[in-house]
Amino acid sequence: MNQSENIFIPMPGKRAFEEVSSRIKKLVFQGLLKPGDKLPPESDLAKKFNVSRQTIREALRILELSGFIEVQQGYGGGSFIKDTTLSKMGHLFLDTIRLERITIEELTVARLENERAILNHAIDSADETDIAALRENIEQAKKIIKNNLMATDLNFEFHKLLAKATKNNVLVILMELVLVALSQVVARTTPDLETTASAIRYHEKILQAMTEKDRAGALKLLEAHLKEVQGQLSKSPEAFKISA
Numbered sequence: 001m002n003q004s005e006n007i008f009i010p011m012p013g014k015r016a017f018e019e020v021s022s023r024i025k026k027l028v029f030q031g032l033l034k035p036g037d038k039l040p041p042e043s044d045l046a047k048k049f050n051v052s053r054q055t056i057r058e059a060l061r062i063l064e065l066s067g068f069i070e071v072q073q074g075y076g077g078g079s080f081i082k083d084t085t086l087s088k089m090g091h092l093f094l095d096t097i098r099l100e101r102i103t104i105e106e107l108t109v110a111r112l113e114n115e116r117a118i119l120n121h122a123i124d125s126a127d128e129t130d131i132a133a134l135r136e137n138i139e140q141a142k143k144i145i146k147n148n149l150m151a152t153d154l155n156f157e158f159h160k161l162l163a164k165a166t167k168n169n170v171l172v173i174l175m176e177l178v179l180v181a182l183s184q185v186v187a188r189t190t191p192d193l194e195t196t197a198s199a200i201r202y203h204e205k206i207l208q209a210m211t212e213k214d215r216a217g218a219l220k221l222l223e224a225h226l227k228e229v230q231g232q233l234s235k236s237p238e239a240f241k242i243s244a
Contacts, residue, residue, distance in 0.1 A: 016051045017058035023049075024059070026069060028081060039069070039079040056193060108230040111178055112223060115159065116176060119222055121166035123210050130165035134207050136159055141200045150191050155199045189236040198228060 027033040039045065042060075046053045060079055063069045070082040122130070137158050141151035156179050163175035202225035209218035 007110065016049070017055045017062065020045075020049050020051060020055060020059035021062040021066075021145045024063060028068060032074035033081050035081050037218060039081070041078070104233045105184075105228055108226055111182075112226050114171075114174055114178065115162075115222055115226065116167055116219060118163050119172050119206070119210075121168060121171065122162050122214065123213060123215055123218060126210065127168045130161065131207070131211060133211075134158065134161050134165070134203075138200060138204050138207065141196075142205070145193070145197050145200060146191060151196050151200065152183075152186060152191075155203070158203045185233065189233065192222055192232065195228075195232050199225065201226075 014145045024033065024039075033039075040048070041058075042053050042056045048055070060069065060071065063079075064071055068081065071077075071079050126134075137154055141154040141158075143150040144154065159179060160172070160175060163172045166172070202221055206218050206221045206225070209215075209221060231238045
C-alpha cells in the first residue's frame with residue numbers, strides 16, 4: 001500500500017466511528033488495503049479522518065469483531081488487515097443452529113442439497129489442476145491415516161476443493177460457511193479414526209466417478225458419505241447444544 005496516497009479522508013457527521021469503519025471496509029473491497037497490510041497508528045488515523053482517537057478505537061473494535069482486522073499486541077504489533085469474515089460467519093451460523101434447535105438431520109439434508117449442486121457443477125467445470133489438487137488431497141490424507149493420525153482437516157479441505165472446482169465463488173463461500181460450522185461440531189465429538197478413513201475412501205471413489213463423468217455414481221456416493229457423517233454426529237448430539 002502506498003502510504004502517500006490520501007485514502008483516509010475526514011469523516012463528518014454523527015457516529016463517526018461507523019463512518020470510519022465503513023470507509024476502511026470500502027478500502028479493503030477496492031483492494032487499496034490488502035490482507036497483511038498494517039494500518040497506521042491510532043493517532044495518525046485520527047488526524048487523517050479528523051476524528052478523536054476514541055472514535056478510531058471504536059471503529060477498530062467494530063472491524064475486529066466483524067473479521068476485517070486483527071489486532072496484535074507487543075513489539076511490531078498494531079492493526080492488520082486480515083480476512084476472517086468466513087470464520088466469524090461460520091461461528092454465527094453454528095450459534096444459529098443451536099439457538100434454532102436445528103437437528104443433525106436438518107443440517108445433513110441442507111448440506112446434501114448444497115453439495116449435490118456443487119458436485120454437479122464440479123463434474124462439468126473441473127480442469128486438470130482441480131483433479132490433481134483433489135487427488136493430492138486424498139494421497140496426503142491416506143499418508144496421515146497410515147500413521148494412525150486423524151485427517152479431519154484434509155477431509156474438510158476435499159469438500160472445499162470440490163467447491164473451488166465449480167469456478168463459482170458463491171458456491172465456494174457457501175461450502176466454507178457450512179464447513180466452518182461443521183468443524184466446530186466435529187471438534188466437540190470423540191475422534192474416530194475409522195470414520196476418518198471411511199471419508200477418505202468415499203472421497204477417492206467420488207473422484208474416480210468424477211473423472212469417469214459418472215454423474216449418477218458420484219452423486220450416489222456423496223449421499224452415502226454425508227449420511228454416514230450424519231450417523232456419526234448423531235452419536236454425539238451434545239455437540240449441537242448451546243452449552244457444549
